[in-house]
Amino acid sequence: MQEVPGIYAGDDGLVQSCKSKGVRVAVVSWNGELQIADANGIQPVNYEESGQTEALRNALLETDISLYKSPGHWERIERAGDSRSAPAHQQGSG
DSSP states (O other): OOOOTTOOOHHHHHHHHHHHHTOOEEEEETTSOEEEEETTEEEEOOOOGGGHHHHHHHHHHHOSEEEEEETTEEEEOOOTTOOOOSOOEEESOO
């Protein structure tokens, strides 16, 4: 596996990156799905529609990195006070 900082090669690559860096990642999908990835895999965050904002807030607070995932594309969500520069992008499967 080739690792490029800030680039995520699909779900398997994301889990491997979590393992190597010791981080947890919130993944917010275009269809409203919310997941948390860590060294153990990717777990869904289940929530009622009325609790979506709270579930998202909690996931962002509990993780180190946030990604927005649309079909075939990942984009890093910059957080207030985040010292990292530009968002990371990847075209392809994910």
